Amino acid sequence: MRTRSIATATALAVVLSSAVLVGGVAGPASADSAKGLPVKSVGDLVVDGAHQRVYVSDPTGGKIVVTDYSGTVKATLTGLSGVSGLALSADSGQLYAAVTGGNRIVSVATSTYTRTASYPVGAAPGDLEVVDGRIWFAHGTDFGSLDTSGPEPVVHLAQRGDADFYGAFGMFLASDPAVPGVLVAGNGGDLAVYDVSADGAALRVKGAMDTAVKQLDLTPDGKQVLTSWGDPEYGYGLGSYSTADLTEQSGYPIDAYPNAVRVAPDGSVAGGSFSWYDPDVHVHRPGDKVPVREYDFPNTGNSSGADTLVDGALAWAPDSSRVFAVSVNTYGTHTLRALTDPTKELPSLKVAAPAKSERAKKLTVTGKLTSRKPLAAGTGLKVTRTDVESPKGRTLAAVRTKADGSFSFTDTPPAGGKVTYKVSYAGDATHAPAAGSDAVDVSRRTAVLSLNNNGKVYAYGKKVTFTAHLGTTYKNRTVSIYTDPFGTDKPKKLLRTAKVNSKGNLSATVTLTRDTTVSAVFTGDARYAAKTVKSTGYAHVRVSTAVSKHYKTGRIGSTTYYYFHKKTDPVFTTTMNYYKGRKQRFQLQVYYRGAWRDSATEYFALGTGGKSAVRLEAPGESGLRARMRSSYVNGSSGDTINSTTHGSWKYFTFTK
Helix, strand or coil, rough: CCCCECCHHHHHHHHCCCCECCCCCCCCCCEEEEEECCCCCCEEEEEEECCEEEEEEECCCCCCEECCCCCCCCEEECCCCCCCEEEEECCCCEEEEEEECEEEEEEECCCEEEEEEEEECCCCCCCCCCCCCCEEECCEEEEEEEECCCCCCCCECCCCCCCCCCCCCCCECCCCCCCCCCEEEEECCCCEEECCCCCCCCCEEECCCCCCCCCCCCCCCEEEEEECCCCCCCCCCCEEEEEECCCCCEEEEECCCEEEEEEECCEEEEEECCCCCCCEEEEEEECCCCEEEECCCCCCCCCCCCCEEEEEEEEEECCCCCCEEEEEEECCCEEEEEEECCCCCEEEEEEECCCCCCCCCCCCEEEEEEEECCCCCEEEEEEECCCCCCCCECCCEEEEECCEEEEEEEECCCCCCCEEEEEECCCCEEECCEEEEEEEEEEEEEECEEEECCCCCCCCEEEEEEEEECCCCCCCCCCEEEEEECCCCCCCEEEEEEEEECCEEEEEEEEEECCCCEEEEECCCCEECCCEEEEEEEEEEEEEECCCCCCCCEECEEHHHHHHEECCCEEEEEECCCCCCCCEEEEEEECCCCCCEEEEEEEEEEHHHHHHHEEECCCCCCCCCEEEEEEEEECCCCCCCCCCEEEHHHEEECCC
């Protein structure tokens, strides 16, 4: 332990002069879903309704990822270099995949995810379609077919005939199970319809389309080819062409850049668009230019724009219950999104309740249910009230809409506090479910709650009993008592939670080693509001000082003195409970002309053991009388954790 010193010769010889101080230390059940996909790219995706699986090809990763409808990965098929186009057999028993790296088409059993065959096709296959059992595949600016129905697979290449598919644009194919014998092919600005009912492909009609197209599809009635880029009334949108003569027809407008199109078995149209700030998927009823639903992807990247749809990454569930889409963010992270109820309008249900009301007093809640296709008057709505007594909700009497969709109902809230009224519409064949809510601040009485001992100061380590008193309440008689010691090193702590006794009291004992805020908390009930009261108990530090180097003790009058030879340095070792950065104040006084007078005051840091030793330099003369004490001063001693505490005076004198 290193001892700090004070030069006291001058201090004790010259009254009221300051000594030189030398200091030192002494020691919804079908809600939309989204899940990340472990892929680096997306070539194609198809949906297997029989097994409720989604297949996503990853050309960069050379694999196919298989998920369930929620996006959970169920299998990963690897070793498929450059795999792109995907297609399912009519019975969903086989998945066909175009493996461009091996110039082959691979088939996979959908029940086991095992590879069942690998068919060389003599060219790098791309987009795939299955028509009447034959597998049609794009290759370069042409397309071919693979027939596996016979003893040996039969491949035919270069089936485009005299259709002019030029340039470096990818070839897209389209078909529909409801339209047997028909295949649509497009490349760049060229489009053609073929009869593939017999062996080979017979060109029916050829025409032109926009060069920015990234996907094609055929409507289930066989009358239209839809393209992912068109010019509906001189704006962006999905193009539409008659399969009879490929004349352009009225398409579906989209405000952003279209990049995908898929038609559901019921004729509903899903269009995709590359858009940072507008909806990404647009669903239309057949022939309706106004979308019935739109879906806007969130922003999961690091730019101002939201996630975007991967080109061509749209697919319908066979029962039209969902549209699946793959989005990508600025980090390159891909997400499979299942968009539910895509063919149903999403109504708007607004609820308005009073901002405030009195408990047990009738109030009126109003609202309105609206939709693009108006709902019939008398549509039933479910009403639920949630409050402190019914946290899981209590069903109230159903309410019905008027002709304009408006509704109202009255209720008398039995409980105070936040009361929420939720109104729900279950949906129907053409409308998705909808819900709305609003909350009322219902008045409650003020509970009487008190806590004793506020502002009192106690000795270090004193066990103090704090008693909370709770007055009249409705049902809740529980109080919690917390302690929050001063300082950042000790957290707030729950000391006790219990029901008050028959007198309304609950007590807890706190050992005070530092200033401490004690809180009593009543959480409220249906008729009395929550309340918190606080009481601060203040604690002294524990301080003592030991004197050494003296040769005896004795009394001068009634006071005990430590006697030192005039050439001996007194040492005073102070012990105080430690806190980081804490210092003790060393105060020195001399006796002169009948009174004690300040000579020197200085702060000395405590060691981690809570000790601080100060050495006074010997005055070299006798007859001098002095005294010292060590103190903790709130704020000046380096912290505000305890209340100011003065140690006892230590008296000493010097002799020959």
